[in-house]
Amino acid sequence: MKLIALKLENFRGYQGENLINIDSDLTGIIGKNDAGKSTILEALDIFFENSSLDKSDKCVNCTEEDNVSITCIFDDIPTSLTLDATSVTTLQNEYLLNSEGHLEIKKTFRVNQKISTDLSLIAKYPSNSGLDNLIILKNADLKALFKTKNLDISQVTDQRSNTSLRQSLFQSETLAFAIKEIPLNKEDAKNVWDVLKNFLPIYALFKSDRNSSDQDSEVQDPMKLAIKHALSEIQPQLQVIQEHIKNKVEDVAGRTLEKLSEMDSALAKDLIPDFSKEPKWESIFSMALASEQGIPVNKRGSGVRRLILLNFFRAEAEKKFQEANGRSIIYAIEEPETSQHPNYQEMLIKALLELSLLPKTQILVTTHTPALAGLMPITSLRYIAKNESNQHVISHTDNDDILKSVSSDLGIHPFSEISNPQSRGYIFVEGVSDVVFLKHIFAKYAEKGLIQKDYIAELEVQLLISGGSDNLKHWVNYKLIESLQKPWAVFFDSDNDGQSCQKHQQNLNVKAKYPNIVFHLTEKRECENYLHPNVIFRVSNNRLNYTPDKFSDQKVLLTPLLSEYIAIKKSNLIEKLWGNSTCEEIIESCTDQQGNNEFLQFINQIEERFGLVELEKKTA
Template sequence: MRLYNLKIKNYKSINELSVNLGTLTAIVGKNNFGKSTTLDALQCFYGLREISQADFHLGTKKDIEIQVTFKDVEESDLERYIGYKAMHAKVTTKIKGKPDDEEFLNKQFEKLKEEKEKKINEAIEKYHINLENECTFKIIFSYSLDGKATYKIEGKLIPKNEIFKFVPPVKVISAIRTPDKETTAGTKSNLKELIALLQSENDENDYIDLPEIEGKLTYEEIKSLISQKEEDKCVHLSKDLTKHFQNAINTDSLSVKVKIDESFKFDFKYKTVLEDSEVGREVDILSCGTGLQSMMILSILQTYIKLKKDDNFILLIEEPEVYLHPSLQRKMINTLLKISEKNQTILTTHSPIIISKIDKGNIHCVNKVKGVTHLVDPTVNNIVDELGIQISDILNKQAVVFVEGKDDYLLFTNLIDKIAIEKGLGLDFTEKNIDIIQTDGFDKMSFYANAQILHKDFVKAPYWIIADSDGEVVEDRTESFIKRGAINGIKLENEQLRILSEYAIESYFLDSQLLSEFLQLSEVDLQYMCTLYFESYEHALNKVRDSSHSMNKETFRKNYKPKIMFSNLDKPYPAIQHILRTYYVEDELFMATRERVVEKWNEIDNPIEKFVNKFDCSQLRGSKMKEVINHLEEVVDKISGSHIV
């Protein structure tokens, strides 16, 4: 399930406030306007923050009320409620004593299945849950002046412990990274909570092989086995953390060590230290500056993604940019975007870099009038004013080109430079003349904010938008851009839009002759693979455009993006195989050729740059890349014709 709406009444500066929440939501506003109050209220709901009399809005005697609405309840949520992991672990332990007794094994798992179904049905009946349809689940938390706290679902009182068995837990990273509030043990803290999150295991392989001995293990022997298991986990975790941390601080003199802080008491307490190889000593991270601690938090979050853990929690993070250099802020928001794919994330921020990567519809702007916090329309102008974005932030060159993603940026930059050299315009044409701005999606705030600034009367710089078709008809996509721009106060002209006919830029690399020369693979096999991909793509696209067929745009965009020919899309191998066999063809040559392409392509550092530089313009014009080159040539001609070089 995910948190869909948060409604707050009579809490601190909020009289009444309601916000809808997406997978990644940002709350912006000036200092002391109530950004953090929204996250505080959610922590009050979860019992993670105490409420005092001073928290009642302007001295009101009315109850503080925090209403949370969850949506999309799934069976995994019900499994969490009934404690299914513990039930499963109990059965797994029991059957290890009789590994060869198939009848006993089947009987135990059948009993587990029956018990699970019984408990889930009881929960469904108790909370009126309908798993077949979109299920909305509303909980109201009230707190009175006399300190009485209650939780209600549909007017019925529900015990607190029942509530928190059901809803996803929250993890909190506060804006104040203060060493004296951080600890590796008994109290909750940013670093301690996050390290514990990494140490937790959630798969059936987290067990200890007991030695084959006669008789029973002593208590001390059990302690030793478990302690060794934890120490091994600490070693592996330290390696991953060190890699990300050294990348963040740009030095290899400091390494991270996660250590068991105290003797074993069936509840491990961890200590995180930095080892300085230059002076040969260890320093507790909590005694280091707040900047290093923020970089450690970034490293922990990056490591969490690498571990591909499947914990279900909501992440609340205040000012993720605090104490981070702009380059690390970019890493932070990219990390949070990745985390939010599985774990809903809600943040507050003042950073244009952070906000630029978030969908405009998931940004809420707060203001305060006469001591009362309220929402203001998150228009582009309001966000630009709030974040203090200025012309100098984007206009470092004489022209601007908006592109969608990192790969688009790399391709267009290298092609423009190649075209400029062919035209005798010299080296590094892009660096000297063009700001290519990566928006990470044209629904992101960065595009609208930057475009708004470029529309100021005193800004005369030309700019273009180059976008792929996303499976739409070029004319329809063009019209959509113009309409969305108008809604956001931006007048876009047809001549500023360069809409490519292909779904995404990876399509332009699917040329058997060029790929064969670049990757040293069979041109015949590559021709077969490319033909089958484009045939499957066109067939699916026609289904989407034909209303009589059941395939929707979401299914099409999820499974037919051309990047699947060059990458496993961070999916497990079986998942990729399932997509290919379900949506393409069960053809061994197709599958094997694609696998070789993925392997070879990903062995190359900067494959896009090297692909473009391997061929001259005439060779590229002889491929599907001709369309891209033609658009970029018009841009180069316009800029060079304006005597900008």
């Protein structure tokens, strides 16, 4: 299942009902300090029962009668449920979905001397008299309802099945519907919750403001999550073990009471075997991180401790774990930029974006740092602010007014050099490697006379690093360029792995949003795929024979091969190698079988759109 929305009612600063929509991949929750960002993540932690609600969590502006509630709405719901031993059903057939066809689970907390919790579903449920509570009725009560309604129960094939009895009752009348709160901690409805909770996502919250030791959650949680995920994969076996132990213990208890009744029947009748506590398997296992030099993690700097978290996410992003039978996972990270160098902040958001593209994985991030917020896709941002009445206002960044407020609040400003009067136009690129890549192509093509001049060196064309085509930094700079009334273009990696991967499809969708500008996605996967074999041959002192591939990850393949000959990392492959490419090698690497020179076509489009050809004619 995937989380698509969260409702908070009277929880901390969120008075009344507040709706926060959640993206299927990554959601960036942004706003000033004390805007209520962390509250959202901690509310989810309470919902998924990783922590408990405290009396102080109730909104101070509420009345004594007001309750606190946390509601989660899910899609990608289970296709079938086994609610009793003899039949299979669906949430749709049981009318347990809301009016939009989603699963809406509500936890209500009554805060008095003690805190009590009610569990319910918000569903579009039959409202016919007698049929409006079938899900909570036991087998005997359902059968009794057949008599009350003068229905022939013999038509039900399996009368042991509550599912079959409910379906027959539903079919006996023309149904009317109403939005209803269905209790899940009453009578037979408990079975629904027992089944549903096995499909809920695993939720892991990483907080930035905890004291850090090797046993604290910010260090331990990645390991605890690994344990929890491993346990979820063998849940059926654990259930068998649990049932076996329960049966054995109940057998011993039964025989003990039987013997006790021979001596004191009154006492024996007063005792009931109670196996109500579920075993917490994850608490059995523990793992700590230790330094080879014997230095405890809690004695290291806060930045180092945060890097453990950072590299957990980087490792998860690269890991191709099995998804077929696993539950979905929600990683929630509170201000991950804390104690991190700006370079690491950028690495972190890239790692999180990669991780969010994995199936059954969602990322929730809170931040008020421009470096992180500016690199997130605009559509993923949720802006939290407070109005004049100190009430929360939760906005999607889907219009210019909100984007202007966000960029102003977070201090995301356009590049200072963007208004250079010499510039005829601008090319947005993703990062430093793309700047190196294009600068060298322009220079070599100009040397060979393929283009009239090196427009970048002459400052007639400026390269601007935006981090992506659909993020806040891009929007800020686009708005400034729009005000200057100068043309602009986009040059990004296609991320095409040859198998129609999700990231490539997203890039194609973004390109489709800009039909009136020059928007170039590389034909090959990324810039590294254009490295000519001769370049590798020269760098390796004539030792490495290398065959390039159009769609493979060249950074992963080349870095270990070349590290013996040159100090190199995956992140700086282009910076280290691309300058060794000759013009002929570039042409060969970017020309297809039909003789189309990919980058020459791109530059020619730039010349035409920016009016560079007309400028040269006037100068001549």
